[in-house]
Amino acid sequence: MVHQLSLVAEIPQPQYMLSVSTLAAITGMTPEDLSLHVVLLKPKFPFNPEIQAGKVNQIEQYRIRITSSFDSSSGTQQRAQAQAQLESQSIFEFNKNSNDLTSRKWTIQVSEIPSAGRRTVSSQNIYESTIVNTGAHNDLIGYLDELGYSLETEFWIKGVRFYHNDIIIEIYRIYVKSDNISTVIVPIGEKEQDLAKLYKLELLDKTGKFFVKCFVNVERQTGVESITKANKQLDLLKNELSGLIDLEIPDRIAMDSRVNSKIGISNYNISVRKK
C-alpha cells in the first residue's frame, strides 16, 4: 500500500513544449516516456450486504485498474514512422496467443476515495500489485475473471514523466480507441490465422490539452514526518510553477472508484451530464 499525495493541473496544447522545457530545466533531466495502457474492471457479482445494526456495514466494492506500458509504435518501425499515429491492440479482443498483450507485465491497482477535509493536497491510499503469473494458460482475462472482475473500459495514457526530489511529475493526455476499426491487421503468434487488429487511438479531449499530475508516494498514512515533508515539497513546486502550471487539488468525489457509490455517480449525473 502506498499513500499518495497529489496535485493536478491542466495546460493547453500550445504550452506543452514550454512546460516540458521548463520542467526539464527545473528537474535537470530529459523527460521520461510515459505510455500506459489502462484497463478499468468492475466486479462481476454485485455484493449487497444487508445493512444491520451492530454489523460493520461499510463494505464497498471497488473497481480495479490494470495497467501496463504499451509500445506506442507497435508493429514495424517503418510503419509507425510513416503513419505517425498511435496504435494499440484492444484488451477486448484479447487473444491468448497475442504476443503484444500477453507479453506485457500488468499491474493491478485499487484506490480508495481520497481523504475528506480541508487539505492542501489530495491524499489517497492506493494498493498495487504486479501480476507475475497468470497460470498455465497465460490467460490474463481468465485470471481476472477468476478474481471476479470483468472488463469495463480501456484507455491509453501518453505523455512524459519527470522526477523532482520525491515528486513525480506526469504530463499526459488520454487516448481512446477510435470508433473506426483500423484495417491494419498484423499477424501474431506463430500461426498465420491468429490475427490481431490494431486500433488507431484518438484523443479523448479533442482540444488536445494536457493534464499534469504531481504526486509523492508515502509509505504509510500515519507517517506524519514524511507526509509533512511531501506536503512541503509539493507546496514549493506549486509556488515555483505557478503562472505556468497552476496546480490544484482535484475533486475527491471524481476519484471515487467504488461501484454504486452514493456520492460519485449520482452527483455526476446531476451536475455534469446536462450536456
Place this chain on the structure above:
Amino acid sequence: MNSQSQQPAQPQDLQQQQPLPDFSNVPVEALESLRLRLTQLTHSLAKLHKEITQPQQQQQQQQQQQQASSSSSSSSLSALLLQWPSLQNQFNVILSQLTSLSLTSDANYSILNSTNVYPLPNFPTSQEENLLTTLLRRKKLPEVENWINENYEKMNHNDNKIDFIRDDQFCTMCLKIIEEEISNYVFQGYRTTEEVNKGISSENDQKFKREFGETDWSQGKQETLGIPGAPGPIGGFSVNEIYRFIYQGVDPRP
C-alpha cells in the same frame, strides 16, 4: 521686531499714503521654489566637489602612512574616482535640479526679465545690508564673469568648437537606431520575435509530432480556445471529468 512694536503707527501711515504694492503678478511660488532649487543645487554640487577631492586626499594620506610604515610602497598612484554608480546618481540628481531650475525660470522668463526689484519701505535696510546688496546685485561677480568668459573662449576655439546642431542630429540618430534595434527583439514572454511571427516554430511542431506521433497538432491548436500564455479557460474537459473517466469509467464525451 522691536522697532516695529515700539512704533506701530509708522508703517501704517506709509501704507495709507502709498497704494498697497500689487503682488498679484509676482510668481511668488515659482520664485520660492527657485530659491529652494538653487540651495539644493549648491548643496549637491558642493557635495560632489567634496567627494571628488576628499578621497584623493585621504588616499594620499594613507599612502604616505604606508610609505612611512613599510618600505614596500603600493604603487597605485592612479587617479582615484568615486564609484561610478554613486557618481552617476549624483549627476542625475544635479541634472534633474538643473532641469527643474531652467524650466521654472524659463516659464517666468518675461516677467523676471522686465521686473525691477526694490525694497519695500518697511524693509530693515540697515540691519540686512549684506542681504540687500546681494539681492539687488545685477552684475556678475568678477570670478563668475571670468569663468563664463573662459568657457566662451574655449567653446569658440577652433580645436574644441562644438557644433550644437550637428551634436543634436547625432543624438537623434543614435536614439533612432536604438529604437530600431529594440523593436527587433522581444524582451517579454517566452518566444522570440521570429517565433511569434511564424506562429509556433516548425521545429517544435516536428518535435511534438515525433513525440506523440500524430497529425492533429494544428487542428488541436485551432480548437484550443485560449491564447498560449493567457490565463483563463482553455476549453475541453476539466481535470475532474478526466478523473471520473479514469476512476469511474464515465466517458465525458457527449
